[in-house]
Amino acid sequence: MNKLAILKQYVLTKYGRKFSSKTALESYQNKRIRKHIKFVIKHSPFFHQYYQNNQEDLKQNHWSSLPIIEKSTMMEHFDDFNTVGIKKDDALKVAFEAEQTRNFSPKIGDISVGLSSGTSGNRGVFLVSDKESALWAGTILAKVLPGSIFGRHRIAFFLRANNNLYSSTENERISFHFFDLLDDFLSHIHKLNQVQPSIMIGPPSILRKIAEWQKNGEIHIKPKKIVSVAEVLEDIDKQFIEDIFNQTLHQVYQCTEGFLAATCKHGTLHINEDLVVVQKEYLDEEKGVFIPIITDFTRTTQPIIRYRLNDILIERKTPCPCGSHFLALERIDGRCDDLFYGLHKKSGELIPLFPDFIRRAIMFASSEITEYKVTQKTLETIEVKLKINNNDESVKQDAMNELLKIWEHHHLVTPTIQFAPYDLAPSDKKLKRVENEMRGVINDSTSRYSHYK
Numbered sequence: 093m094n095k096l097a098i099l100k101q102y103v104l105t106k107y108g109r110k111f112s113s114k115t116a117l118e119s120y121q122n123k124r125i126r127k128h129i130k131f132v133i134k135h136s137p138f139f140h141q142y143y144q145n146n147q148e149d150l151k152q153n154h155w156s157s158l159p160i161i162e163k164s165t166m167m168e169h170f171d172d173f174n175t176v177g178i179k180k181d182d183a184l185k186v187a188f189e190a191e192q193t194r195n196f197s198p199k200i201g202d203i204s205v206g207l208s209s210g211t212s213g214n215r216g217v218f219l220v221s222d223k224e225s226a227l228w229a230g231t232i233l234a235k236v237l238p239g240s241i242f243g244r245h246r247i248a249f250f251l252r253a254n255n256n257l258y259s260s261t262e263n264e265r266i267s268f269h270f271f272d273l274l275d276d277f278l279s280h281i282h283k284l285n286q287v288q289p290s291i292m293i294g295p296p297s298i299l300r301k302i303a304e305w306q307k308n309g310e311i312h313i314k315p316k317k318i319v320s321v322a323e324v325l326e327d328i329d330k331q332f333i334e335d336i337f338n339q340t341l342h343q344v345y346q347c348t349e350g351f352l353a354a355t356c357k358h359g360t361l362h363i364n365e366d367l368v369v370v371q372k373e374y375l376d377e378e379k380g381v382f383i384p385i386i387t388d389f390t391r392t393t394q395p396i397i398r399y400r401l402n403d404i405l406i407e408r409k410t411p412c413p414c415g416s417h418f419l420a421l422e423r424i425d426g427r428c429d430d431l432f433y434g435l436h437k438k439s440g441e442l443i444p445l446f447p448d449f450i451r452r453a454i455m456f457a458s459s460e461i462t463e464y465k466v467t468q469k470t471l472e473t474i475e476v477k478l479k480i481n482n483n484d485e486s487v488k489q490d491a492m493n494e495l496l497k498i499w500e501h502h503h504l505v506t507p508t509i510q511f512a513p514y515d516l517a518p519s520d521k522k523l524k525r526v527e528n529e530m531r532g533v534i535n536d537s538t539s540r541y542s543h544y545k
């Protein structure tokens with residue numbers, strides 16, 4: 093790993109690229125994207141072919157009208173898609189071997205191979221060059237490290253799988269401690285007390301557990317910064333963790349497709365518009381709910397241009413006090429797969445309900461609810477699991493009423509609300525507090541929101 097390249101990117105991100113206005117930012121992005129697309133067309137046979145009918149757009153740099161890419165398209169054309177001539181079969185072989193031996197250094201030459209968890213069943217294979225890794229490392233250090241890169245930092249990272257990328261950032265002052273989520277949970281208690289991390293990064297379900305240990309006196313740590321990653325951060329967990337550690341809980345929004353957003357000092361998530369442009373495919377413009385179409389103009393090995401993610405984001409309506417011109421988000425709402433659905437009473441149409449509706453209903457029902465899980469089992473059945481202070485049974489009725497209001501408000505056939513005991517524990521599986529488990533009713537995620545277009 094090229095330390096100089098990391099440092100250069102760190103300095104550029106932290107002190108260099110400042111944009112005086114939205115226009116200055118857009119002009120920078122357009123310039124970078126034009127250069128990027130030129131490179132991609134030259135080196136990726138897929139893109140060369142894919143943009144055949146867009147010659148005029150390309151000439152004018154009207155990149156925003158280029159055809160959209162889905163993950164399935166990328167995987168289908170993998171061999172021609174990447175610019176380094178790596179075959180999908182070879183990449184998969186290397187990645188699976190690494191996962192089985194839990195030796196997380198799968199590489200082909202100077203290209204690291206990663207797998208996305210693919211909750212929807214179709215796993216993605218991702219390629220990142222050493223140069224891109226250095227760029228990533230420099231950017232994330234600039235955006236996440238409190239204080240300077242020259243200070244001392246002890247970083248505790250809770251992960252499902254270690255990765256070349258993460259260990260690449262280690263040096264004498266920055267020590268990096270990997271906590272494997274597949275390890276015995278109790279072993280983390282001892283290790284946390286020993287490591288005394290100054291920065292803690294992990295999924296919110298794990299951070300919540302750590303906060304509970306701190307509350308019960310099982311651990312005594314004083315992290316300066318805590319960062320939530322990898323799962324949707326729910327307000328109920330955010331509040332709990334912030335209260336125990338008495339600080340703002342930060343977030344990094346990153347997926348295999350790229351490092352997309354990080355929180356500023358005010359705790360607002362801003363898209364990393366110095367690396368990525370996000371276009372919005374609105375699901376509900378008034379509420380600011382959209383699916384992001386991302387263009388990453390820094391990744392050349394496996395180009396991400398006008399790529400539709402499977403996430404639902406909500407834009408922030410008021411400017412962030414930090415003054416950044418980077419797009420600010422209210423929250424990450426969830427995966428498109430976790431939209432709930434109801435049947436319209438009159439038209440019989442399937443109407444999607446955002447996870448945010450469900451989350452708000454539960455939060456509004458009672459402040460005695462400390463944890464929850466709401467699952468759509470079938471079109472007519474919703475399962476609710478609640479952890480309630482003092483086991484007050486009346487809270488269940490309140491939660492049911494609040495949930496039913498959503499279906500009523502949208503004129504949907506009333507579902508049955510079933511209660512089940514709250515039995516969720518943090519594990520190596522991703523925790524979702526709002527989840528759609530209906531399978532086979534709506535197969536293709538694109539058809540789910542197609543009637544919006």
Ligand SMILES: [Zn+2]
Pocket residue numbers: 356357358360362412413414415416
């Ligand atoms: Zn901000």
